[in-house]
Amino acid sequence: NWSVSGDPTEGALLTLAAKANYWREVLERGEPRVGEFPFDSVRKRMTVITEHNQKLYAYTKGAPDIVLGLCSEIMSGGKVSPLTEEMRQELLRVNEAMAAKALRVIALAYKPVNKREQANQEEYVEKDLVFLGLVGMIDPPRPAAVKAIRVCREAGIRPVMITGDHQVTAEAIARDMGFPLEGKGILTGTELDQMTDEELVAQVEDISVYARVSPNHKLRIVKAWKKRGHVVAMTGDGVNDAPAVKEADIGIAMGKTGTDVTKEASSMILADDDFATIVAAVEEGRGIYDNIRKFIRYLLSCNIGEVLTMFLAALVGVPLPLLPIQILWVNLVTDGLPAMALGVDHSDPDIMKRKPRHPKESVFSGGLAGKILGRGIQIGLGTLLVFMLAYYLSDGNLVLSRTMAFTTLVFSQLFHVFECRSERHSPWELGFFGNRYLVIAVSLSVIMQLAVIYLPALQPIFKTAALNGLHWLIILAVSGGRTMLTGLYYLLFATAKKAGKPAYQ
Known part of the structure; x- marks a missing residue:
């Protein structure tokens, strides 16, 4: 198997010559190269000078319109004859026809260099050439x-x-x-x-x-x-x-x-x-930037929720809903693992159908700051609501109330992390299992949260109490209510879309 190393145009010409049983190595032994005028984009041609039997020959290749302008003769049937204007125009028409087929066309010409002392003069060598022919090669788009x-x-x-x-x-x-x-x-x-x-x-x-x-x-x-x-x-x-x-x-x-x-x-x-x-790199870059925004959205909204829970409780004069060790647990376990999983999340399916963002655009642009603030307030109010409800319904059972607030905060964040996977699509559209690392992180967080609630050895450390079915119903309704409502809307919307009707009818 043969393969081209180097410039593909030169490789195509060498291949053409090899098919006619002309090999570069053999030719150079009998007719060594003694000079060269290299190609550049202004001249649009190149010339090499070789020596054979103590005589010099110049061989030129380049753009057909350029090379034809340097030729005064043409070789046809092994004979050299003057190149007339009619022949020149016909050759240009052939060049146009070949080019219209997406062929890269190169003209070939040669000339015996009779004056050895002028062999290094471009103006002399590349003049009055003998036209040899046109070569067409195609480099089809991948x-x-x-x-x-x-x-x-x-x-x-x-x-x-x-x-x-x-x-x-x-x-x-x-x-x-x-x-x-x-x-x-x-x-x-x-x-x-x-x-x-x-x-x-x-x-x-x-x-x-x-x-x-x-x-x-x-x-x-x-x-x-x-x-x-x-x-x-x-x-x-x-x-x-x-x-x-x-x-x-x-x-x-x-x-x-x-x-x-x-x-x-x-x-x-x-x-x-x-x-x-390059296009794949653009897609990867957009995905990385999106994941940075997901990470920021999740952590900031969760932290705002935690701060608001404590701040509002102090304002209304109720006992603190969370203990320091519980806040530390949330920050180390519930925040950390899902946030890291978001950093390796998949891109949105339509990421390459968006317009490019401005390079000076803020990372909080596109309404991200509002989403962070809104969700943070919702998490904080929901956690405080569950705490106060449990506190008054349980006749001041502070351990139970804090356990419910603690769990509400944790599960609010775990539900929210799936919403952070995309700013344009709901988790029901993307699916909950598209990011296996996130599923593992959330599962571990749930297991560890259940452990600190139900394991007798951990309850004294985290000051928690076991929860019953009614407690869980309240916790899940507050923490996951928004996600469930968006799922219901998506279900209705998808059903209506399949039926060809608007979702609101």
């Missing part, structure tokens, strides 16, 4: 990349394709990958040169594909997007891509084909050179 483009658009991320390929080739590839090309959807480097920076800024949001561009064009494009107030990510691999990669808010260098200069200029290196990996 299915994962096509899907990634679609996911990007759904996520509010605008992908833009910037390539040095011919405009027709770029347009064909862009259509295959799902880029919108309505209106002025594609712009060439030549057209870009004729635009001022102000004109580019005004039109940049309408352009999805740039063809035949140079590294300087890439830098202008990045600056134009930033002037429109967007957060810009830019990928690059060559040395000349480094300025654009550095200018972008998020510079991404290719791990396999990227140069050291570009990697140094970047803020992230893409190890597998796959665009789909």
